Amino acid sequence: MGTVVAFESQDGVVIAGDSRVVTEETVTSKRIERVFDFDGIGAGAVGNTGDIQEFSRQLENELRRLRIEQGEDVEIDKLARIAARCAKSANVAAVVATHDSDGSARLRQVGADGEVLDTTPIAIGTGAEIAFGRLETVSSDVKLDEAKSIASDTLETVGERDGDGGGEIVVWSLQNSAGDENESV
Known part of the structure; x- marks a missing residue:
């Protein structure tokens, strides 16, 4: 299942995820994408590989539709509602991030049951318990x-x-207020 962590800092938010897939105690992939950048909107998801990909496709399509058809920027609470529908449909746990109405970067945790939590720090997946100890x-x-360094170090642990x-x-x-960065560590 892997692990995704997320938390708010003084000047923004971070989402980080690992990339290994293990099936029945065998590494079946070292390159699953669990963290996504949708043009200034971030997401991370854990679950089965195909389900994560389905969540990403659904969320990307919903965001594209909103931006094209309605010309809307999506603030955090609306994003969370959209992500909740996508996560429930794809059966994944997720975290999403974007700006709120005052320009602050914010996070929401979304359960596979569609529940939305406004909490930080967030750790989901098989290593969540270990990650919480650090976060x-x-x-x-x-x-x-x-x-960013703390998130990376946490996932290494x-x-x-x-x-x-x-x-x-x-x-x-x-x-906060503008800009995003996406990097692999």
Whole structure:
């Protein structure tokens, strides 16, 4: 299943995910995409490989439709409702991020049952328990660059302790008020 972590920092938000897929104790892929960038909107998902891909396709299509047909920027609460429908349909747990109405970068956790939670930090997947141990000690006063390092370090630790995690770590971030960055660490 792998792991995705997310949390808010002083000047933005971070979503990070690992890339290894393990099926019946055998590594079947080292390159699953769990973290997505939809032109300034971020998402991360855990679940079966095909379900994650289906969630990504559905969310991307919904966002494209809103942007093209209605010319709308999607703020965090609307994004969460859209992501909840997509996550429930695809049977994945997810996290999404975008700006709220005042330009602050925000996160929402979305369950496979469609439930939306406004909480931070967020850790979903097989390594969530391990990740929470690290993330709950992180202050929201950290800068975005430090937050990206913490997310990456957290997933490296998870990969060492969780047989279903590991591989390349992808870190996506969104600054408050404008701009986003997407990088692999």
